[in-house]
Every structure is written in structure tokens, then in C-alpha cells.
Amino acid sequence: MALVHTLSILKYQIIPQLSSQDKSSLCQTCKGLYAATVPFLYHDVTITHDIKETKKPSSVHSLLRAILNRPGLVHDIKSLHIRALNYVVPRFCGYYEPLTYIPIKDEQLRRLITRAIKKLGLPSPKEWEAAVSKDRHLDAVVAIIVALCTELQSLTIDVGYLVYDHKWLVDLFKHGVSASKGSKSPALFQSLTHFTISNPDDEGGHVQPPKDIYLLSFYLPKIKTLSLRCLPSHRTNRRDRTNKYHAWPLPDAPKATSLSSLEVVNSSANADTMSMMLEQTPNLKSLLYACDLPSSEFRFELVEFRAGLQHVRHTLSRLSFELEFFADEALDVTSMNDVLTANLAPLGDFPTLHELEVPLTTLYGHTPPKDWPPLSTLLPSELRRLVIRDDLLDYDTFYRWNGHAITGALLQFFNDTWKAVTPHLEEVVLNVKCFSWPLEDVMEELGRGPRCDAWEDVEQLCKKQGLRWVVRQEDGGYRRGGRDSTESDTGVTGWMMFD
Structure with a gap:
């Protein structure tokens, strides 16, 4: 015993x-x-392919052989990560030729692969066989591995892998999500609840991989969490804002009713792409949207984003929104004018929104400080945590936004109305970018106004009201993915907190 x-x-x-x-x-x-x-x-399997390695057989091929020789292994693999090392980002949108691998000469393995392709019921089986055995397309091998892992719960693909032709993975997704219930082929993706396109090298919005695999992920039948890095725009032309609802890769739009969490980070897609997605996610609870927009877009369509949020306003409990522009044309982005259309607020019709992280610029839009409505009229009533970001405050178009105007709005809110409007509020965070400056200089530079000592008044008033006031400082500019502001300030590089 x-x-x-x-x-x-x-x-x-x-x-x-x-x-x-x-x-x-x-x-x-x-x-x-x-x-x-x-x-x-075999619970968590990572497939690593080094683009520069041309002499050794690929580990992908070795894994496929192990699975085919021992079919029981597929029931043990719950998490699969496909990594790409030493990849090169295409100079323009699109992708490179398919990745190939050094084959392992094994006639028995070839027969096992042929048998597996037929068993999976993949369309055009002869083409699949040729892709693996003759053309040596690495992507075809990866796709077969994904299809064989019937108990797979989490799939992660590096964005570096997607900058190379991945036709076979796309074909597998299309086949798996569009197979009818009466089909004799084995049902695919029935256990997959988490899908991630990762960005370990922290590529910015200038990376433009093909969009199909991103959009197909919304069709996954049991998907709960999507974490998508470097999501490209669905438009073929950045100035073409027509036919947005015909962008889905299948005839019918997806019904992602099981999706509860969506993260879109380092995305160069404007708000119309997000709106298109949000319309198909009626039960979404958590949304993180970090937009890294090219200057050729000229502006972020806040009106469109706000309209998209209406589709999830009854279920959304957490909204985190970040916004920056990068120069893809000969332009200093900070000199851009009218970079926003309208504003994101008011958010009073979001009855379940508990956590809100947004740039202050998007709450007020281009409204000058003298015409700002009270902050209390902009926030949801069930709010517990508010994170105010300083995105775009260094742009010339917001030159009137100085520290006194911002602290004045905060002091008015904390002095007068917060308890009546947001009675459950517990924490307020000010998120500022730090470019190796002392925090005092950052606070002074925030809004580029004269030195403003009222920040101390804001902090003291928060404490007096029983609220937690935190200054969160991002080290070296934007660090995507740094989500947790509740960490202790001792031994944590790059974050500063004041309780």
C-alpha cells in the first residue's frame, strides 16, 4: 500500500x-x-528548426518517425511548440520559399507516412506524399505531426516559421475546421484549446507574415485562448478599407463561441481587422490589443475599434489596449497630426468590465484639455483596476496635454466622484515609458509641460481615499508582454512602484 x-x-x-x-x-x-x-x-514537445543548419537531419523528421513507430505517443503529447532559429524577415510583405530538410533514407518510414496520410483522410494524398518524400517540405512534416497528435491541447508556432511558405499547415487547418460532422475522416483539433503565434525575438509591426493561419485559428472548434503576435492587416492595400467582411479564408465567417481570451500583440492591423474578429467572439472575456501601426496608415480608427467592442460589451471583463506608430515611410511619427478618429470613451455601457488599461489619449481623443468631460463620465461602473498609459503623449498633436491638465483631471475624479461612479475601484496605475531617464524626469516630461508637482498630490489623495496608486515604468521604451504590475519593486528591473 x-x-x-x-x-x-x-x-x-x-x-x-x-x-x-x-x-x-x-x-x-x-x-x-x-x-x-x-x-x-512527451507531454510538452518543442520542435526546433535552425534555418542555417544544412548538414544534420531535422529533429522534425525524427519526431515524426518516433510517432509513427510508436502510435501511443500521440496520446501523451499535450503541448507542441514549433520554433524557428536564425530566420530572416522578408523585406516586404509575404514569405520565402518553403523550408526543406535533410531526409533520413528509410523505406519503412516512407510507407508509414503514406499510411498515415491516408488514415488522416487528407485531401490530395499523392501531393502530400510528394511534399514529404520528394520535395522534402518541412512544413508538410510539421502539418502531419500536428494532425496525428489527437490529444493536443496547446499549439505554439514562432512567427519566424510563418515567414516561410507554410501552405501545408494552412491546408491542414482548412481541412480540419471545415470537415463535416458526417465525414469519415478523423476529427481534428478536438482537444486544442490554446493556440499561440509567438514572437520570441520581439519583432515589431513591420513583420508581415501571411494572414491565413491567423484567421483560420478562429475556426478551431474548441478554442478558448488565442495569443497572436504580429497579426498583419487583412487588407491587400493599406488605403483600401472596403470589403472587410469578405476577408475570412472560408466562405462562412467563424463562430468562435468558446473563445474567452484574445491577445493580439505587435499587430500592424488597424481597428477594422479587430472589429471583424470581435464580431465573431460573442463570449469574449479578456482582450489584449497592442497595436504597432505603420505610419502609412496615418491614423488609428478608434471609431471602428469602439464599434467592434460593442459586440463583446456584455461579456468583457478585462480590456488592455496599447498603441504606437512606427515609420514605414520617410516620416517622423511624432509629427503626425490627427492620429486618432474620435475617442474610445464613454465605456459606461460595459457592465462587466473590471480591469481597464488604455492610453489616456484614446479616452479623450483630440479633445483639448479645456473641453475634457469629467473622467467619471468615461469609465465603467464595475471597474476595479484602472491603468492609464502615456502612449502618443510625445506626439506634436497632443502638445496641449501637459502634466497640470492630466493631474487636474485625476484630482477632480479622486476628490469628487469616484466612489459614486466606480465604487469597486481598488487600484490606479500610471504606466509611463522610460528611456533610461530618472523617474522624476519622466513625470516632468509626461505631456511635455512645466514641472508638475501635482503628481504627489494625486498619490496622496489616492492613499487618503483608500486606493492603491502605482507608477509603472517601462524600461527602455515599450516592452510588449510585460503585463503584471503587482510585482514587488525589490529586485524587479524596469518597474517602479510607489505604494
Whole structure:
């Protein structure tokens, strides 16, 4: 009995916490521990392909052989990460020729691949066989692995992989999400709840991979979380704002009713793309949209974004929005005028919105400070946490926005109306960009006004009202993905907090 209890502790509490190397070592100790450990050894699989490696066989091919020789492995693989090393971003939109791999000459393996393609019911099986065996397309092998992993819950693909032709992965997605219920082919993606396009090298909005795989992810039948980096615009021409609702890659738009969390980061897509997506996500609870817009767009369509948010206003509990422009034309972005259309507020008709992170510029738009409505009229009543960002405040078009105007609006809110309008508010965060300046200089530079000591008054008033006031300082400019402002200020580089 004690032995059974010990094995249970090992299996469910200890082994899952071990590193891959330790799990591998444990497999070599005895048959009992081998049987207990192997499922966890393949629980999280990372496929790494080095673009510059031209002599060694690809690990992708080795994984496919392992799966085909031991079919039971596919039930152990819950998470799959496809990484690309040493990739080169195309100079213009589009992608490079397909990645190829060095084949392992194995006639038995070729027969197993042919059998797997037929079993999966993939369309045009002869073309799939040729892509793997003759053309040596790495993407075809990756797509087959994804299809075989029927228990896959999480799939992550580096954006560097997508800048190369990935036709076979797109074809697999189209086949998997459009197969009818009466089809004899095995149902695909039935366990997949998390899909991520990652950006480990922190590429900005200038990266423009093809959009199909992004849009197809909304069709995944059980998807709960989408985390999409470097989402491109769905338009072929940046100045073409027509036919936006015909951008979906399949005849019918998706019905992403299971999707509860959507993250779109380093995105060069304007608000009409987001609006198109939000219309198909009726149960969305959390939205993170970090837009990195090219200057050729001229402005961000706040009106369009606000209209898109209306589709999820009854379910959305967390909204985080960041906005910057980058120069893709000979232009100093800070000299751009009228970069916003209208404004994001008021948000009073969002009954479940508890956490709000937005640039102050998007709440007020281009309204001059003297005409600002009270902040209390702009916020949702159930708000518990408010994060005010300083995005675009260094642009010439906001030259009237000085520190006194901003602190005046905050002092009025905290002095008079916050308890009546937002009675559940607990924390207020000021998020400022830091370019290796002392915090005092950042606060002075915020809004480029004269030195403003009223920030201390704002802090003291918050404390007096029982609210938590935090200054969050982003190190070295924007650092996408730095989400948690509740970390301690001791030993945390780049964030400054004042309680």
C-alpha cells in the first residue's frame, strides 16, 4: 500500500515538475518508473528548426518517425511548440520559399507516412506524399505531426516559421475546421484549446507574415485562448478599407463561441481587422490589443475599434489596449497630426468590465484639455483596476496635454466622484515609458509641460481615499508582454512602484 502511495506521489506531484533531462534519466532507472515517466516526457514537445543548419537531419523528421513507430505517443503529447532559429524577415510583405530538410533514407518510414496520410483522410494524398518524400517540405512534416497528435491541447508556432511558405499547415487547418460532422475522416483539433503565434525575438509591426493561419485559428472548434503576435492587416492595400467582411479564408465567417481570451500583440492591423474578429467572439472575456501601426496608415480608427467592442460589451471583463506608430515611410511619427478618429470613451455601457488599461489619449481623443468631460463620465461602473498609459503623449498633436491638465483631471475624479461612479475601484496605475531617464524626469516630461508637482498630490489623495496608486515604468521604451504590475519593486528591473 505504501509503495502504491509513493508511486502516486511520484506520478502526480513530482515527475510533472522535473526538467526534460531529469525525466529522461528517470526513464532509464527501471521499468516501473519508465512506464510512469514516459507520458510526462512527451507531454510538452518543442520542435526546433535552425534555418542555417544544412548538414544534420531535422529533429522534425525524427519526431515524426518516433510517432509513427510508436502510435501511443500521440496520446501523451499535450503541448507542441514549433520554433524557428536564425530566420530572416522578408523585406516586404509575404514569405520565402518553403523550408526543406535533410531526409533520413528509410523505406519503412516512407510507407508509414503514406499510411498515415491516408488514415488522416487528407485531401490530395499523392501531393502530400510528394511534399514529404520528394520535395522534402518541412512544413508538410510539421502539418502531419500536428494532425496525428489527437490529444493536443496547446499549439505554439514562432512567427519566424510563418515567414516561410507554410501552405501545408494552412491546408491542414482548412481541412480540419471545415470537415463535416458526417465525414469519415478523423476529427481534428478536438482537444486544442490554446493556440499561440509567438514572437520570441520581439519583432515589431513591420513583420508581415501571411494572414491565413491567423484567421483560420478562429475556426478551431474548441478554442478558448488565442495569443497572436504580429497579426498583419487583412487588407491587400493599406488605403483600401472596403470589403472587410469578405476577408475570412472560408466562405462562412467563424463562430468562435468558446473563445474567452484574445491577445493580439505587435499587430500592424488597424481597428477594422479587430472589429471583424470581435464580431465573431460573442463570449469574449479578456482582450489584449497592442497595436504597432505603420505610419502609412496615418491614423488609428478608434471609431471602428469602439464599434467592434460593442459586440463583446456584455461579456468583457478585462480590456488592455496599447498603441504606437512606427515609420514605414520617410516620416517622423511624432509629427503626425490627427492620429486618432474620435475617442474610445464613454465605456459606461460595459457592465462587466473590471480591469481597464488604455492610453489616456484614446479616452479623450483630440479633445483639448479645456473641453475634457469629467473622467467619471468615461469609465465603467464595475471597474476595479484602472491603468492609464502615456502612449502618443510625445506626439506634436497632443502638445496641449501637459502634466497640470492630466493631474487636474485625476484630482477632480479622486476628490469628487469616484466612489459614486466606480465604487469597486481598488487600484490606479500610471504606466509611463522610460528611456533610461530618472523617474522624476519622466513625470516632468509626461505631456511635455512645466514641472508638475501635482503628481504627489494625486498619490496622496489616492492613499487618503483608500486606493492603491502605482507608477509603472517601462524600461527602455515599450516592452510588449510585460503585463503584471503587482510585482514587488525589490529586485524587479524596469518597474517602479510607489505604494
